[in-house]
Amino acid sequence: MKLLTLPEQAVVKKDFGEIWSTKMVRNTMILVPVIMAVFLPILYLVLICFVPSNQINGADQMMKLLPKEAAGFNAQQSMFYLMTNMICPMFFLMIPLMSSSVSAACSFVGEKERSTIETLLLTPLSVKSIFKAKVLGCILLSAITTAISFVAFAIVISVGDIILQMPFFLNWNWLILVLLLAPAITVFGVVFMVLVSGRSKSYMESIQTSGYIVLPLILLFVGQFTGLFQLSALLLLFAAAVVVVADFLLWLFASRLFTPEKLLK
């Protein structure tokens, strides 16, 4: 069975073209991952390598956050470990969330804003096919962005690990994060945006709204530094399960709202 029929593929291709030709969206989809997955890690690595660790403020306190597996690390290694395992995971939730919600905003709200959705609804494609093609297109695009970012990130971190003579960074936390939580968040970003698209008039407005869902994520990660809790594979697995359930419910809800009468209001 094919996932998408030929006409649906045409819609996906058209959406990709549209997203690519919208400057704001294209820039977001490129800049955010480049900064988070490549630029910031490199910057941090350079800082660790060239600034003596006793000059970093609060280094001692941060050391206390280290788990057992990092017990024998020296100061530089510890700093790098902290960054890799406490800060960067947040980036890999924000990248899928940003890219999926921004592309969905362009694909759903943008189409409504430019009143091309009416034309699309007049084609022999059913409303369901259009919904499916658009949602899957956004998920695909965001998955590609996340995958490329992760490969680039893995290369940077591996280089850091080699320079600092540390073990390879990939652990269970990362695997669950990238293979389960990130895809679930991607779907969440798209479906959430479809829901929001019913209310917002311009896609800039809906992108702002999507900013609010990034906030809880940031809080979650800031929480780690207070020492209240630490990310564990189990916690991440639980989070993924929660998001998947939310995805499922939102999908049902969003597809019900996706009707000609509601879209053309």
Added chain:
Amino acid sequence: MLLAAIHMENLTKSYDGKIIALNRLNLDIPQGGIFGFLGPNGAGKTTTVKLLTGLLKPTEGVCTVFDMSPQEKPCDVHRICGVMTETARMYGQMTGRQNLQFFAQTAGMDGPESDQRADELLKSLDLWDARDRKLSEYSTGMTQRLSLARSLVHRPGVLFLDEPTSGLDPESAQTVNAMILSLARNTGVTVFLCTHQLRYAQDLCDGYGILEKGNLLAAGDLPTLCKNIGCRIRAEFRLAPGQSPEGLQKAGEWWRTEVRDEDEMPGLVRKLIDSGHDLYEARLVKPTLEDVYFEYTERREVSK
């Protein structure tokens, strides 16, 4: 009897529950031919098209297109319908050609077939030179013609055209009208044409419906409409200055009277000459669609 291509029964639509945009419309439109749907701004023409194409749900009543309900089977209806409305735009960042190719593909054509169909339509609508320019750089008229091309891309059997020639220069309007006419005559497409341009409508349409404030005032072909409202043929005569014949009314240089049909004309001419008038010119004036339209809309105001 031919199957009615479009059937409307008690079709009613209210957007907000207060204002009734369309009030109990009953209308059957036969297969083949061009049906002109006339009415002033806000009459409910676009609303009717949106109901017939499944973009809106009727508040009451039913409508079918070739026996299929656009609300229940929108895909099947869209497969045989081409729709052009002012509010259905195309993609600004794509070229005219890419737009047509895309819409051909959504109708199930594969790559080469859609390319061929797009090129065919671009040529027949005089857009070939602009094919590789972005739609956002098109003028109003060009956009309009591309919309028409889009509505034709999957070779529909029924065409819904909502003011296809508004905003076109006379030359393009003529091209578009000729195209609509040839589609209807040569390929048997049924055309549902909403328009304000009564002069064009008269040249194109086989039947008319006149709508005002959601109410259908009249429907039928021009002779029927004339008969029902009492618009008659007029016999007009230009006589030597100063002469005033009996039983004729003066209208400018002309003296005129209404006749039941053309056969009365020779008798009238003979009578005028026999009674010693100098006849310079005689003519028969048939009521135009414009006359009939105004007669209907004015009569409605008077009766209120």
